[in-house]
Amino acid sequence: MIKNQALFHKPLKILTYFKRSHSVRKHSMHKHMRLFTPGPTPIFPLAQKAMSSPILYHRSKAFVELLSGVREGLKKLVGTRNEVLILSSSGTGAMEAAILNLCSPGDEVLVIRAGKFGGRWAQIVKAHALTVRILDIPLGEVPTIAQVKTLMMQYPNAKALLIQACETSTGVNFPVSEIAALTKKSDLLLVVDAVSYLGVSPFYMDNWGVDVMVSASQKGLMLPPGLSFVCFNEKAWAAQKKSKLTKYYFDLAKERKAIENNQTAYTSSVTLIQGLAVVLSYVHEIGMQTLFSTIHQKAQALRNAVQTLGLDLFAKVPSDGLVSIAVPHKIDGTKIVTKLRDEYSMTIAGGQDELKGKIIRIACMGYVQSEDLILLFEALEKVLVELGLKITVGQSVSVLKKEWSL
């Protein structure tokens, strides 16, 4: 029997699960895996520190005061006077929460599907046995305003229109403000998935007339996954009161009441919120516009570098959160991802589902460092040559170094 007070001081000879995992061991001890995936993105170091500070009791005065600041900071970021609710779930949980709180059995819901996450909207709607009307957009493209108008006219009784601000699977940005200009004149509720958009580019929920925004912590907000956000405007809250889909954990009326007291309805993900406080504090100190224009310039430089290599951008209306690159037909894109991982310890994302092998995706949002992006392009050039592509080695790296004076 180990003595009571000594129990947790016993030196750890074997960390079984860490030992078992070769990659994890390599990762933790020998080599730092550089992360360029469009979520999770690298963690903001000061937030890391806050998340490692002694955990607060979620019903304490200290936490209530912290959450009061977070609440204000989130509203500013979302561009709204409405409450931004904080859930403990992935972004998908927040997407479902939006549907559960707007709809009733029998409702008809419109989805514009321009990729995997549009597909997720459709799945959620179907899972709750609602009627879904899908407008499919070719991958890499976004809907035109004329298409949205037609869709709305075709289904005048629809309850909600579900879109992405950024469709992470292809790297495009939807014309959110123009779509909102249409829906705000109607009874249709515009629900926007801003998971890989919030904290990347300006979002003006109230000015644009977006009815519902959902987002999450692990993209532009430079935090680990685990928090999600939902914001309803007055039109959406009116629908919430009438919504008849049953819910408990995702009952947003309860969350609204809680946040008005600087609380969450159930045990808050306290450490992540400690980190969020630091990120928001930082973002508002440097100024949102500074953050957004910096990310924009970074993305623009990456897009120039890609084109210098003779490669095509996959996204027709590219997001600043990530750069998606069309892989030339003769190359298998999954090999680029694997080689970068195994030979250079760098993680980028490939294409998902039908885009598997056809595109690669590199994050420019969040805490991705310019210096690391230069290392990535040095490696990427080598990998492309190894895979048989004729490119002028050094060209993309020169573009980046020049843009960033590095």
Add this chain to the structure above:
Amino acid sequence: MIKNQALFHKPLKILTYFKRSHSVRKHSMHKHMRLFTPGPTPIFPLAQKAMSSPILYHRSKAFVELLSGVREGLKKLVGTRNEVLILSSSGTGAMEAAILNLCSPGDEVLVIRAGKFGGRWAQIVKAHALTVRILDIPLGEVPTIAQVKTLMMQYPNAKALLIQACETSTGVNFPVSEIAALTKKSDLLLVVDAVSYLGVSPFYMDNWGVDVMVSASQKGLMLPPGLSFVCFNEKAWAAQKKSKLTKYYFDLAKERKAIENNQTAYTSSVTLIQGLAVVLSYVHEIGMQTLFSTIHQKAQALRNAVQTLGLDLFAKVPSDGLVSIAVPHKIDGTKIVTKLRDEYSMTIAGGQDELKGKIIRIACMGYVQSEDLILLFEALEKVLVELGLKITVGQSVSVLKKEWSL
């Protein structure tokens, strides 16, 4: 315009939201708030370190290997051959997930309500418009086996029986294995909330015949809140296939498929799982029995100390996760909590709802240190005297010091 690469290196002159919060400032810089709440409990330092390590990509080989170890470690802790699913939510989310995956509209569900969390079971069942049959147990007590038998006979067509392993609001342990001995001979599904029980005392899901177990990260597992766990046995999975309540994020069939590939269905709470790997690794290295008997001895010493002061234990069948103390009638228990917080920087929990002011609760599960518990009892004695109670100062502290050879 701040130069691109310099953006995140700008020194932070004002951390707005931290500055705003007096308590947080005090907490972070001047004084360490000692945490004795029955969730969140203090974080295991090695897990803290793992959570601060560079974040893994949730679709990477490294994460898959990590999750494979976690999966095995969780099964051992739960005492099951079934998969233990990992959700990103609070414990309440996991409770609702259980109901959503067992029930269909029209189902009748039995709840034994011995406190706030039994009440939560009832609320979840009602929220989904199912028929709930509640057996109310006086606060501080647990049901007898005869009462459970009667309940089962009274409602022979009920789908499930919902109980707590430990009712955190009062500090009692239910006779789970004896209740399971009844239900496993019937069609009734036994669903056990083990949120403040798992990692505290032995749980033998398969041997006992528990059908569904739910738990969470912020209690015995010494992690921040944000992860929850659900385990179904074969009887429960058979019910899952027939369940007709609609769900998406909490669709456990999808999570089961994912975990079989060492993944979660949606973006995993990666950093918390990094921490979980370390906790499980540690627990299995020292041995579960060592952990449980150490916590038991710690709890037993605290219970002795409480009785030495002439105070009554509130829980008739006390859990080892927390000690709940009945506050003498002439004293307002909320004052004890407030004084400990404001004058001694120590956070304990009071009673909730109708127990407000009537009990106080002190965690003995997780990473609560004996040395800190001694400091707490020194402070508690002083506070009780200040509030007019006649006790012999130093008596409870002596008991603890003797028990722990400190």
